[in-house]
Amino acid sequence: QVQLVESGGGSVQAGGSLRLSCVASGYTVSSGYMGWFRQAPGKEREAVTAISVIHGSTYRTDSVRGRFDISADNAKSTVSLQMNRLKPEDTAMYYCAAGPSVRNYKWRDETAYDFWGQGTQVTVSS
Numbered sequence: 666q667v668q669l670v671e672s673g674g675g676s677v678q679a680g681g682s683l684r685l686s687c688v689a690s691g692y693t694v695s696s697g698y699m700g701w702f703r704q705a706p707g708k709e710r711e712a713v714t715a716i717s718v719i720h721g722s723t724y725r726t727d728s729v730r731g732r733f734d735i736s737a738d739n740a741k742s743t744v745s746l747q748m749n750r751l752k753p754e755d756t757a758m759y760y761c762a763a764g765p766s767v768r769n770y771k772w773r774d775e776t777a778y779d780f781w782g783q784g785t786q787v788t789v790s791s
Contacts, residue, residue, distance in 0.1 A: 713759070
């Protein structure tokens with residue numbers, strides 16, 4: 666049984682940093698894509714970033730480019746999201762997702778991911 670558990674969320678002032686972690690059990694993080702999505706109150710869930718370990722590829726949405734970095738440690742079954750220069754608009758619940766069959770052009774498509782974590786809250790105050 667696949668389980669994804671996120672941690673590392675919290676409250677921070679604008680300009681600060683947080684590092685989110687997603688530990689996968691029953692799943693190899695180098696299989697397919699691992700992604701981070703977020704959902705702010707009253708908004709739809711959106712893709713933030715994704716990584717394909719086997720292809721050595723990473724993808725980011727424009728609003729986080731230059732600020733967020735995704736990385737994976739297959740030996741630790743962990744995917745991390747380093748978030749720097751946080752802004753109030755980054756406030757959201759952040760979810761880790763795993764998709765063994767995701768294609769690169771579908772990295773933003775949440776329906777392409779098969780497994781999801783419960784989420785970790787990030788709150789950025791101005």
